[in-house]
Amino acid sequence: MPDDTALDGELVVWENDRLAFERRQQRQHRRSAAAVQAAVQWPAHFVAFDLLRLGTDRTGQPYQERREAMEELFTGQQLQPPWTLCPATTDPRQAAEWLQWSSVGMEGLVFKRLDQTYLPGWRAWRKYRNGTTQGRDSGWR
Template identity: 45%
Template structure:
């Protein structure tokens, strides 16, 4: 099977979080990125638009070589002064290697993983599996390989009330909102098949 990066699945904005058979994930203020480590140890980190992000985040590219062959979907974030700092991400783009190296030393990046799109150890291509199965495989990947920073497993809950509490309590740290994903939903690259509530309102 050809090894290629899929197009990112997207979310449509909604006023309220939906109810029903959904999983809810915290939405961070970061760079959406697809990360691939192929069987030949080549690493690609690409933005939603397809821009190669390896030069701006060399610490993630280097750490990814220790991963098994996978394709992951997630968000690149940087913590600074106790909250997520989007401006620090911007300081990594179109800069000299020396400037980027200085940023890496002062504020290293993390990759928050929320989906598994390919896993050679679990049968290869997995986007057609329902979300709940992809999530189980992603959790197994973290457990089996004891993944630690810069890798972070995105918090997920099946409890809508808990998700709403995240929107209230985590907002000061830079959490933008919550993304709702159908448990039986497949990964459809380019489609707005998820739902995203950005701001908390008192239901």
């Protein structure tokens, strides 16, 4: 990764072909040899959602430009797992298909405006939750 690069994303752990949030939490609380063992048993992947810096501050650029630069970064650096680029689409049919991913533990989709500058936190995007998530209501947040 080039110096002065910052990505917005999330660490995820897979277990039995599902996202295992409890395993990620267990890894966070281990130290020393137990931490090493947990990392071997439950390797983490970094899923990149957005590009904040790449040589310069990118947060003032529209999401579409940041996304294109992030895709170029992943391609140019030949990043592979554990680095993962979060999928993105503007096709409603593709998004509807992705909502079927709840079987792997994905709780929904995030929508960002293509012309939106980066704003930290959930204020800058909308999340559509699957109706099948663990006890949570589906709908916009």
